[in-house]
Amino acid sequence: MIRDIIRAALIAVGLTAGLANAEEPFIVVQSTTSTQNSGLLDYILPGFEAETGIDVRIVAVGTGQAIRNAINGDGDVLLVHSKPAEEKFVADGWGVERFDVMYNDFVLVGPKADPAKLKGGKDIVAALTAVANAEAPFASRGDDSGTHKAEMRLWGESGADPMAASGAWYRETGSGMGATLNVASGMGAYALTDRATWQSFGNKGNLEVLVEGDPRLFNQYGVILVNPEKHPRVRAAAGQRFIDWLTSPNGQAAIASYRLDGEQLFFPNAK
Secondary structure: OHHHHHHHHHHHHHHHOOOOOOOOOEEEEEEOHHHHHOOHHHHHHHHHHHHHOOEEEEEEOOHHHHHHHHHOOOOOEEEEOOHHHHHHHHHOOOEEEEEEEEEEEEEEEEEOOOOOOOOOEOOHHHHHHHHHHHOOOEEEOOOOOHHHHHHHHHHHHHOOOHHHHEOOOEEEOOOOHHHHHHHHHHHOOEEEEEHHHHHHOOOOOOEEEEEOOOHHHEEEEEEEEEOOOOOOOOOHHHHHHHHHHHOOHHHHHHHHHOEEOOEEOOEEOOO
């Protein structure tokens, strides 16, 4: 009922602004690098576009940058993975409503030599503590992405302060996940990565998954319509249609059916 009321209001706003007509059958989605680099969006979007005639144009950046872009009005829909930041985006009035879409998890990868002796561990906080104690090389995105936000939360739980070692054993790349994994591979460093990007990453070198399975590594994705009351140019009706499809049985089935090397990378959980 609430969603139907919101949808009707958004369509009215879109029509009033002249933005929900067939002359502009596209939307801009500010999303994360993981949804793009993993191949998920290339896999599922043709189904939506064929069904609706709406072209989806993706801007793939870190979650923090995606949110800033949306606040600036550079997009119609936000598809990211940092729930506290997403909820703040809505609470501050920049987004209309947040919906769960899917989840996967983070993993800690590192060199086979494993100087901090982490292999097979299930406790990510203990693992980070061991990395800090060993002063073992660690490559961080350092870019305010969803992965970086999760990493900093976990460092906080460990009690260690990696920023005190910035430029020493702790290296911030300021780059996306693929570039950061390249750095980790080149210098034999540990890194936190989402599993989807890891699975699709082609330059693993001597890196391997060392720590996984901790509930604190859960990685939830959400989708939000940018508020047309803040930015009247938002294509509200088309954007809401994309959200409805993504959280519908068809969209959720498309997400679930995506595989890479036989492995399911994202697990739908829209309510």
